[in-house]
Every structure is written in C-alpha cells, then in structure tokens.
Amino acid sequence: MIICAGNNETFDFATPMGVGLIESAMNITRLCLFDKPEFLLFVGTAGSYGKHEIFDIIESKTASNIELGFLDSCAYTPLDNVVSTNTTNTQDIIVNSSNYISTCKEQTKKFLKFGVEIENMEFYSVLKIAQEFNIPAGGVFCVTNYTNKNAHKDFLDNHTKAKELLTEHVKKRIKELTSV
Template identity: 65%
Template sequence: MIICAGRNETFKFANAMGVGLIESAINLTKKCLEDKPEFIIFVGSAGSYGEHEIFDIVESKSASNIELSFLSNDSYTPLDKIAQSKNEMLRDDTIVNSSNYISTNEELCKKYNEYGVGIENMEFFSLVQVANEFNIPIAGVFIITNYTNENAHKDFIKNHKIAMEKLSEYLLNKNIIK
C-alpha cells in the first residue's frame, strides 16, 4: 500500500493519511484494522537539515521524534526517540525526524546531523510506530523541498509542484508505481 500525507500533498496512486503526527497515526491505524497491508510505502516531501540538496530523493526506514527543545537541553523524554521498520529492503538509511512543527532555526537544526538525523517530515515517525505495532514493514521515499531555515515555508511553496513531479517520476523509474 502506498500512502501520502494529504491536503496539498496527494497523489493518484496513494491513499492520504492526514497531515502531522496525530492525523496520520489515527488514519493509518484505521486502515490497518480494516484491511492490513503486507507492506507500506510512504511518499512525500521533506526539509533538509543541510546534508541533502533541494530535489534530492531520500529513502528511509528510520524515524525520530526529537524536538528542538531537546537539542538545546531544554527538555527530555522517557520515550524512545527513534523508531525503525523491520524492512530489510533498504540499505542506505537516513533518519527522518517528525514533529507537528516545521523547523526554521538553521543553526540549531545542524545539531540533528550529530544524531544521524538528516531530514524532517511531519508524519513519518508516527507512521513507522503504527506499522511496527501491526508488524508491517514500512519505507519512506522523500523529496527535499526546502532547508530548515527562515525561508522553509517560502521555499517549500516554491518547490512543491516540481518536487511532486520529480518524486512521481522517481517512483515510476523504480517500478514502485506504474
């Protein structure tokens, strides 16, 4: 099953699950209870913490939920910060950070790289958590639309349409979609 976030990020070939950690977790859980898929591929956009360029395609099976306040030593959590799929198909893996907020502090975001976290996408952490709960392998295929800086939203808007076309083309070339 191929899924995406929804709202302005939809594809004809993907089921929309909702934007952010909560909507996506609720809707994927419902979907898995109704008709459990054998494998899940999430497709969407992501912001780069600096190591990936605009329009790079990144595949992942690992997600984190590390808030900016953790990076500045202003918070802690007793919960696991990293979730990883049991998907054995991916070798190169970039950790995708998820939050209901888009990061815009470029200097602070560089610290994500110290934890092996390369990009951010609002949904992936919760989707990996749900997939793991149902013992379903999951992978994410992301295209970089912006850097995590003060221009994040403006660049996302500017690059989004082209990025969705490039992501669809990539999926066609990899025979993920037909």
C-alpha cells in the first residue's frame, strides 16, 4: 500500500494518512488494525540538512525522531529514537521526523554527524507503526528545501515540481517491479 501525508501533499496513487507524527500514527494504526497492508510505502517531500540538493529523490527505510535540543545536549530521551525496516547490510539515509520544520542552517548541519540527512514530518511514525505490526515499509522523498530561514518559502516554490518528480519516480519503480 502506498501512503502519503495529506492536505496539499496528496498523490493519485497514494492514500493520505495525516500530517505530522500524531495524525499519521493514529491513522496508520487504524489502517493496520482493520485492514493490515502487506507493505507500506510512504511518499512525501523532505528538507535537506545540506548533503542533498533540491529535487533529489531519496529512498530510505530508516527514520529518527531527534529534536534540535538533543544536538546541543539540552534534551535527552529514554526512548529508542531511531527505527529501521532495513534488513540488508547496506547503509541507509536516515530521515528525521518532528512536528516542527527546521529553519536554522547552522544547527541542522549537526544532524549530518549522526548520519541524518533529511527531514520529513511523518516518516518516523510510519516506520514505528510498521515495525509494531511487523509490516515491511519504506519511504521515497523528494527534497523541496534546505533547512534554513527560507525553508517554508522554498518548500512552497518547489512543492508542485517535487510532487511531479515523485509521481514519475514511483510510477517508474512500480513498472520496474511489476515487469520482473
């Protein structure tokens, strides 16, 4: 099953699950309880911490939930804040999730030290719920912005093209998988 966030980030081939960690977790849990999918593929946009360029397409099976306060040792969590459905030994790009969009370039560059390269608001909850229900899952993202003071403006400016690129990429991958 292919899912997306919703609101203005919808696709004709994906089912909206809600924006942010809480809405997506509630709706994916409901989905899994009543009609458990065999696989979950999340499709959405992302902000880059500096390693990836605008309109790069990134596939991942690993997410984190790290808040900015953690980077300066101003906060900690007793919870496991990284989840992965990656069963191969290959290195995976870590997608950070928070209910906030990062806008401080200097602060967010610190994520790169931990192997965290992009951010998307929903992906951590997607993988966490998939893990709980033992469902293989992954994500496909298109970078719309850098995590800096222009993040929101750049997101708005690039969102339409990013959705077109994601649609093209996902449909191409589906075609590749079904022709095997």
